Amino acid sequence: MIVNADEQPTNPIPAPRRSLIEELSEAVQRIPAWPFAILSLIGVFVLYQLVGGAVALLVLGTEVADSNATALRLVTMMGQLIFLLVPTLVLAKLRFPHVRNFFRVGRFNIKEQLLALLAVFSLQQILQGYMTLQESVPIPIPEFLRDLIDQLKVMVEEMYRSLIMAHSVPEFLFVVLVIAVTPAVCEELLFRGLIQRTLEETDGIVEPTVQERKRRGIIAAVVAGIVFGLYHLNPFALVPLATLGVFFGFLVYRSRNILTAMTAHFVNNFAATLALYLNLDDNFVAVAPTDHPTPLMLMGNFALAVVVFVIATYYFVRSTRSEQPHSAQAVS
Secondary structure (H helix, E strand, C coil), rough: CCHHHHHHHCCCCCCCCCCHHHHHHHHHHHHHHHHHHHHHHHHHHHHHCCCCHHHHHHHCCCCCCHHHHHHHHHHHHHHHHHHHHHHHHHHHHHHHHCCHHHCCCCCHHHHHHHHHHHHHHHHHHHHHHHHHHHHHHHCCCCHHHHHHHHHHHHHHHHHHHHCCCCCHHHHHHHHHHHHHHHHHHHHHHHHHHHHHHHHHCCCCCCCCCCHHHHHHHHHHHHHHHHHHHHHCCCCHHHHHHHHHHHHHHHHHHHCCCHHHHHHHHHCCCHHHHHHHHHCCHHHHHHHCCCCHHHHHHHHHHHHHHHHHHHHHHHHHHHHHHCCCCCCCHHHH
């Protein structure tokens, strides 16, 4: 008996089962841009500030001194790597499979980088002038609250000094690794990478106009920069940190290259570390080369810094004016 091939029973080929990672990635990609950015910030904040802070408290205790400075630096660096960098990379990979394109890791452009560094250095001077003014202007607050603020300020300054004060070249190099290299990579990938890039997405817009992409790019840079300042939990340096964060975002927005912001971030932190290692007052680096600058000297230096900042930023914009922002969805 001959059986017609058409009449033979056929067994449908079952569709391959998707892995849990693939299903999770699909679910993450369905979340709109702003909710995803907010949830990511909350998650990383809990991991880095709360979990990481609890680990630091267990390891170091409540007292920060020179005796446990090395342990403080190790805990700080490992906290950034484990609780900041790893979640950032995981979230980016879940939402955007092409992570390198998503983070905008481009070629090192020397001209753009030099202009960016000149602008950042002059911005440092402007912000240090602001800090000098902030400390010199009395704010009317209750006495008990003033005492609390003064104690908090002293505690923050002591922790900061213990973290970055070095007494030898090897120790200085380790401090640079902790204070300049690690934050430049981890924080930039989170704020100028994951958060800013996500906020540039054009949800529901198939072909956004150039004006719409520019608007979203600027908003993303400003929001990510302000959050960057808030994330440091240092109310005394909130304005300078947020300003630097916004400018780092602007550098990435214009250059389409996160390496520009990473290098600027590194140089900014390295300058502060080097100044302390050389026992230079902040005013020497960022205001005037004297312990007691006159008001005229302060105003002249501030005006010069503003002029240099404007010129450097202008030429940086000109050197990047041919670049147009691209939607993050194009590389997802």
